[in-house]
């Protein structure tokens with residue numbers, strides 16, 4: 330262990346961090362920053378999800394590298410107990426402070442904390458995406474409500490990790506000042522200066538190169554849709570949930586307007602609407618009883634109570650059980666989501682009616698109504 334006395338100019342330059350460890354560190358930091366900036370805005374969901382996968386992949390890489398990597402990157406060399414952390418922290422302000430060539434106990438704890446929390450964040454993010462958006466590897470397994478629960482876990486752990494990162498950054502600055510060594514630069518160059526001769530770790534450049542190439546190829550693959558997008562065929566990364574459709578429903582219900590997906594109203598509304606089909610908004614649908622039976626089965630199986638989309642869930646949860654609205658546009662959720670739109674929008678020549686959903690929502694025929702599938706009017 331080199332001495333903490335740095336009064337004489339250090340002589341030896343020693344490589345402490347191999348290249349993959351450094352690139353991992355800065356890629357992870359960028360992924361966290363990008364995830365933070367892109368969170369909570371539906372326009373950037375695809376960026377958020379991509380950096381989430383990147384973050385997950387980097388964590389997995391680091392777990393492997395912590396086993397097979399070079400000396401100071403290895404977990405077995407930074408397994409400091411609580412006692413070591415305590416001793417490091419209480420001696421830090423004194424002259425007895427301990428200097429470490431690799432990660433000090435506080436840095437080691439930051440690594441364990443960030444890796445552990447990071448895994449919870451990544452997994453809960455994937456579960457949120459599956460439940461709330463019916464996208465990603467676990468699509469179709471969880472419903473919207475379960476997705477919301479995962480979302481809460483995702484948010485809370487993400488904020489805890491950001492707090493931990495703030496502590497980590499402060500720690501790096503404090504330790505840099507006290508030990509008179511620039512730890513941030515060391516994480517860029519990999520090199521620290523030592524008063525005694527120490528063995529440099531191997532650079533491991535080929536591993537770092539493979540890491541970078543994998544990241545670049547994944548990003549290219551993930552965002553390739555932007556390259557082929559045209560105004561007629563816009564790139565809609567988060568329109569993908571496919572709700573079941575029904576040929577008879579499609580045929581009978583799309584003559585006068587969009588064939589609204591049954592997930593947009595609760596069961597009781599569809600019962601009432603089909604029972605009153607002879608006076609359907611001043612039209613007589615004239616449906617034969619066996620047709621009504623088929624339509625009814627489809628509607629009840631795919632109603633707001635059962636469909637897995639956010640829209641279905643919200644409509645179901647906000648419509649009072651005592652009411653059976655015949656209009657989607659009368660449901661509290663619909664009204665709440667559209668109240669901010671100015672009156673003249675509804676009179677626009679391409680809109681005309683509030684019920685003309687597909688004038689503004691690309692995915693209206695599918696019934697998903699993803700926030701990212703909006704046309705700007």
Ligand code: HEC
Pocket residue numbers: 578581582583584585586589609610612613614624655656657658659682683684685
């Ligand atoms: C003959 C024409 C016609 C057919 C066929 C038709 N509808 Fe309608 N429907 C209307 C009219 C007219 C309205 C009122 C539209 C408006 O206010 O803009 C309406 C409105 C609706 C609404 C309310 C929209 C809202 O939220 O304001 C629902 C739901 C609906 N229809 C369901 C159906 C279903 C289900 C079928 C097939 C079984 C169907 N319609 C077939 C004419 C029709």
Ligand code: HEC
Pocket residue numbers: 593639640657658663666667669670674675680682683684685686687688689690698699700703706
């Ligand atoms: C004039 C354009 C327009 C029409 C027509 C329209 N919407 Fe919307 N809708 C919007 C806009 C704009 C928003 C976003 C509002 C906001 O976020 O403040 C929105 C939001 C929504 C959302 C919330 C999406 C989310 O997850 O945030 C749903 C669901 C929705 N609309 C359903 C419908 C349905 C169903 C119809 C037809 C019955 C319809 N909309 C008709 C413009 C329209």
